[in-house]
Amino acid sequence: MTPHTEASMDALRHAGDELADATVAALFERGEVGTFNTLMRYVSTAGAPLPDGLPDVAREYLEATRVPPSWVDWGEMEKARLFFIDNNVHISTALSFASMPACYVVPRVAKLLSATHGLKYPSKRMAETGQFTVYLMRPDAFEAGSRFVPAAQKVRLLHASIRHHLKRENRWDTEALGTPICQEDMIGGQMFFSLLVLDSLHRLGIHLSTEGAEAYYYAWRVVGAMLGVDQEAVPKTLDEARAFLDLYMVRYMGPSEEGAVLTRQLIDLYEEVVPGTFFDPIVSALIRHLVGDTCADWLDVPRTPWEPVVKAVPHLLGVLETIEDHSPLGAWALDRLGHLTTVLELSSLTRGRVMHYAIPEHLKKDYGVSGTVPRTRRWTPPAATVS
Secondary structure: OOOOOHHHHHHHHOOOOHHHHHHHHHHHHOOOHHHHHHHHOOOOOOOOOOOOOOOHHHHHHHHHOOOOOOOOOHHHHHHHHHHHHHHHHHHHHHHHHHHHHHHHOOHHHHHHHOOOOHHHOHHHHHHHHHHHHHHHOOOOOOOOOOOHHHHHHHHHHHHHHHHHHHHHOOOOOHHHHOOOOOHHHHHHHHHHHOHHHHHHHHHOOOOOEHHHHHHHHHHHHHHHHHOOOOOOOOOOOHHHHHHHHHHHHHHHOOOOHHHHHHHHHHHHHHHHHOOOOOOOHHHHHHHHHHHOHHHHHHOOOOOOOOHHHHHOHHHHHHHHHHHHHHOHHHHHHHHHHHHHHHHHHHHHHHOOOOOOOOOOOOOOOOOOOOOOOOOOOEOOOOOOOOO
């Protein structure tokens, strides 16, 4: 694809999601949001019959978005699933301590994440992100009975509803900030949850194969398509993804009050999840290690004596990886540990419940904004494209 430029990024900054935006606008115009939310609370698996009384515009949207894109390569998706199984605890760590803080280091995104009641609380957002990823990486993710497709359909409408509220109530400076949850930010988010996760695994010393890294990135391209991201604009390869992410971050990253507050909430959340208080400082140290000192300073991440310990993590993981490579029993034990860690983390965040997505009817009143993939061809991150 043609490399992105400042002009092409500007165009993406003013584009939303035509289908979801039209659906949400019609639901609000006809006063049917409450009915939709009530009925959709009970639709959580793919293939389930849609309930009686569902507004026609919602039924049409759900029918139009119930299948994955026709271009999906299922062999590649299976590679991604195996990659996730092999690295699930590390991926959860990267999502928690790198991807989320990266969202907060873009001031416009931090302002946006402060805009709704639900996203104010990081436990809810982290739980939803974790569940969404686990749903995606199940072998039946796109088959009847899966939870991934309904979750994607609801997240897409959630994004559209936030755009609807902010524009209708004149609480967003579209001229200066672009469309809320615009295509540029949706692609940026896709990079945070894919390429940045791979970067973080590399920084942690995890041995990634090129095939596994490419497959994991591919899976998030499929996610983007399901969430209404313009596939003509999405980077197709890891090298193209690096070019986009570098340009995006150079354009926007910086300090903000909202970013610092959201980061403090995130740190507090994980210090609460970790038993006791002795290991609390390791949360801040891990964020610093993964996002770098400049971004960590912008987010007011405190410095702790644990930073040298965290930097030694790659050496420990290297020892564990050696055990995994040479012992079938060790590999099984580590896979089970990863699975149990992910389940425990989600259980702590969700209090054991399945998270439900709904169209918010109001925004915060005080919001003021003008198996294993073969370990061959060791993966190394694409080089930075912007100094």
